[in-house]
Amino acid sequence: MLTTDVRCRIDAKVKADAAEVIEAMGLNVSDAIRLFLKRVATDGTIPFDLRVxxxxxxxxxxxxxxxxxxxxxxxxxxxxxxxxxxxxx
Incomplete structure (x- = not known):
């Protein structure tokens, strides 16, 4: 399977705050981004249903x-x- 890197600029506090929530779900930031992109590609919509x-x-x-x-x-x-x-x- 071919892979590629995704880079984006984001406020450090936003990243830290998001990482804390994501880690509470048992994931890391890379996992969350992969899940997000797979759902967008599969469902054709933006998924915002994940919650702690x-x-x-x-x-x-x-x-x-x-x-x-x-x-x-x-x-x-x-x-x-x-x-x-x-x-x-």
Missing amino acids: PNTKTIAAMEEIENPKTRAKLKRHKSVAEMNKALARS
Whole structure:
């Protein structure tokens, strides 16, 4: 696969602030630029939907990753069964 470099001038503070957000998503600036360009090329539009999870979402993700919490989760055999259980609650 052929590769090329992309260069752009940007305010140092903007780059630093953006890098902090991007790193919170588990990426680096180069990864983010690659993702951005691939989405533009694939979808034909500018994607601005990436966001850092808020505190409530982070807490929910940490809770579900906890083995003790996972052990307490109710398992369902089908989506229909799960929907019935959700309707009752």
